[in-house]
Amino acid sequence: MTATDQTNLGMPTVADGVLLTDVAAQKxxxxxxxxxxDDLALRVAVQPGGCSGLRYQLFFDERNLEGDVVKDFGGVNVVTDRMSAPYLMGASIDFVDTIEKQGFTIDNPNATGSCACGDSFH
Structure with missing residues (x-):
């Protein structure tokens, strides 16, 4: 199945390994x-820290850094730096809004473990 086929089925498309769902893109x-x-993009990065060793960072950024990978998801630019990309290969970013939880979630097949609060991984 191609990325175009996935988009037509309402599924997320790949941005050099990072997936952004339609719900997350809308949010x-x-x-x-x-x-x-209109000059900001969603930057997704992995930084050292947290109780499991690495933590995710999602923030708006206007910078263009050397080696950045920029992909468009429904009019939203998602930027991943070249050091974070290997850790995020195949990771899916979604947005949930329930009575129990509201916010962005990351499902990362590369994470071999995570902390109890879900803010960091290894």
Whole structure:
């Protein structure tokens, strides 16, 4: 199945290994619209830290760093730096809004373990 086929079925498409669901893309777009800026992208990074060794970072960024991979998901640019890309290969970013939890979630097949709070992985 090609990325185009996946998009047509409502499934996320691949951004050099990172997947952004339609729901997450819509939420990011709404947040960006609220900022009133069209020069920001969602940067997804992996940083040392957390109780399991590595932690995710998602934030809006206007910078273009050497080696960045930029992909478009429904009008939302998702940026991954070249050091984080291997850790995020195949990771899926979604947005949940339930009575128990609200926020972005990351399902990463590369994580061999995580902390109890889900903020870090190894």
């Amino acid at each position: 990011v777009k709404a947040l960006l619209d609220g900022e009133g800026r």
